[in-house]
Amino acid sequence: MIYKDSEVHFNISSQIKRSITANIQFSTQDIDTAKLTFSLTKDGVPLPISQATHGKLFMRFADGSKFYVNTEVKDALGGVIFYVLTSDQVTHYGTVQAELYVNYDNGQKLSVHKFSFEIDRALVDQDIAPVAEYYVDDFESLKAVIQEMADDAEQVLAELQKKFENLDNIETKDGAQEKADAAEAGAKAYTDEHAAKTDNPHKVTKAQVGLSNVDNVKQASKADFDGHVADTANPHAVTKAQVGLSDVDNVKQASKAEFDTHNSDNTRHITADERTKWDGGQLRKLTDDSGKRTQVADGADLLTLSTGFYFAVGNTVQNNPTTNDSTQFTYDVIESDQGRKTIYAWRTTDNTLWHATVIPDTAFKGWKRVITDDDFRKKTFVDTYDFDNSAFTATEGVVTKIKFGAARADDQSEYDQTKSEITLKNSGLYLVRLYISATAIPSNSDIGFICYVNDAQYQTMGYWYPSKSTQTNVVFLQQKFNSGDKVTFHIFPKVTGSTPSSVSVKSAFLTMSQIR
Template sequence: MIYKNTNLQLNINPQIKRSIAANIQFSTQDIDTAKLAFSLTKDGVPLPISKATHGKLFMRFADGSKFYVNTEVQDALKGVIFYVLTPEQVKHYGTVQAELYVNYDNGQKMSVHKFSFEIDRALVDQDIAPVAEYYIDDFESLKAAVQEMADDAERVIAELQKKFENLDNIETKEGAQEKADAAEAEAKAYTDVHADKIDNPHKVTKAQVGLSNLDNVKQAAKTDFDAHTADNVRHITADERTKWNKGQLYKLTQDNGVRILIPDGTDLLTLPPGFYYGLNNRLLNTPDPNDAGWFNYDIMDGKSGRKTIIATASYHNKMWFATIHTDGVFRGWQRVITDTDTVVNWQSPTLLNGWKQYGSHKVQFSKNVLGEVEVIGSITGGTVGFDVPAFILPTGYRPLQAFHFIGVASSVGTDSIPQYHRTQIATDGTVYIQSCSNTVNPNEFIAFGFKFKSA
């Protein structure tokens, strides 16, 4: 197959990104050849596309048409996906606003990037006439569409003519009023005469009005009223009424006991006591505005207006605690650390300038929930030097300020005398093996084991 190939390099991260005006232009004559390809990376490496990963593309064309479509996988390991515009889509010429998403089977979703591209109206298409939501590619089709609209107009005109003919038979307002006044006068005269009659002119009997169906019984005795009054099953006591009036009248949950959904845009700090849930990034004053998952909120009031809020993330078991003091001041959210937070993700950096992993003691780095970065492992075979990088730590894993680490080096060739190396970790994440006390085999074995607070 032949395509007009494009390739957008898109990195998935939470940094502020503006919509890309892609240098891409298709034509309305690019039938089944307008191909959008995307290379996805995450943390500087390709994002693998598995069976549980689904690329979704949303497009809004210049004429207001919208399409939300599935992409296809071109290279799963390199994270390359693509979409070919359909013949109907490519006819909507002008600037197209688009956004790419990645959805997973476990419910997670990510917005990758917004971008735009152009569809140029080909010369051969500039005589095509748009009718309703369709494109007319030839004169005969346009003629048939116009004729159909003309037929509809003729039918409407014929119906209107029939309605106008009926108007000639409608009585005037003045004539109708005269008839109505005369009928009202006659009716009033008749009812006045009839109302003065007291001799039962219609000969109504007691059977006709239902009197024969009534029982001729006396009113209930006083003892019966007294017994009814003393019936405590039918009537509540004053103490019971007081108890009910003092009962809890405010709902903490829905009628079925389920938590209450918080409307989008609500400020959490203004909610009364209760049990709630809502989408975190759609609410105000949330514990983590960047978290788009569902949260449960327990809001409790203490003495003198003090308010306590506990927030729990539904998907990843994270918890926050917040307090609004009696003076109304909000002191911010405090993260509650759990055993789940002790689990870290170890990663291996890309080694540079000849350095290789030393056996099974490979170099790895991780960051815990407190923001502490730890580097462990060993390397061998590379170049030692003040300005020669051994590897580079990615953004988010870099120190607040540059520092040095003194570690164990190989003692091979130095009569087993312990040796050491001096390593610098710069604020841009670059790691330099600056020097080694073993001048015989300086790069035979370099070991790491240090920790620092990330920037």
């Protein structure tokens, strides 16, 4: 459907509110397209209307027509209701005075706000004059409208009586009063009888209830009045026509088919299943009004957050999984009935995930980081198994860097063959295996193997006392290293003066793997 939609925002409070002039203008040619949408808030959040029986809209048009109708729900959780003007209503051009109400199932009622809007008279409708009419959606409202019409008639009669207060003939004034009282009683009895008919439809006009002539009441001249009071043959009789009720007998009742059509209109009336669904809806806000995550206030404690979806910069909140972290995090908090809550924290820059559990009256046990398969793939593993390009000579009494050949495996591209150096990308515990095959080893040699970090001696791996001039040795090291460490390995030959005074290494290879 296509609508000429207009949205009005109302905040419900007890503060003084004056009627507002909404910046809304419809045309008498906006047939079934003139739509009023109301967004209702209270205390800064959408007004809950899932428990509301209905919204009510009262409209008083420029020609005196009055409509008291039910609105429809557009968004029960968002506090949005609407009403589409009927093809009859848009014909009543001019300024429309209106007021919105909300009725709840428990009997509570809210007056939301008074406002006004305009209906412009289209050029094609210039020669059409709408008939003043009334429309109500329930029997009690219908009765109130008819009573209001009767009150209008009483007011006219009271004004006529006041015109003759200065007449000298007190007895004649009393007689006129009795006639007016009788007319008033007759009018009220008749309208009450009509209002009691529960099978009556909703729509009546002034003409239908016999009040179309009230607007044309003329003031009698003194001569007319003197002639009337001198009529002793019929001193008290007042006809329906004299009080403007001559058309009451012509009130038209809607057919059963028309009533059934209205009653089965599920667009304007919700079903029992729909009401049950709305009443059972979740009322707790989990995001902000736009459906996005809510930002955590600076200095807030993550462990005290209620159920919802949040975000913040890590170093602006308390109890973040990391410290001094200026990147953005997102947080999902779920509470249980026992007061416990589960919190998930994501660092958005690298998608690292932590989780924690908060238990009432129990010390916080900290965050646990979730290890992924990607974490395992990013662990260090270097294998320099290359016998043909790793030969070198180590001089007696000199600490010499061990030369390794090309890498057979280097998962993180950490190995530099030209320097025989590994620059670690991860902090953790590592296992190192060093293989040395040497020839022309002096007898009684004392050979040490040393691990260097950042060009400084870090850890002695072991000692070798070869018994033959040609021999192979393997040493191991399990040690923690930090991200960014530059790791190299060295050999330190000590000899007893025998010749030769150096050690010839035929081949060397290294395996370095991150354990955790």
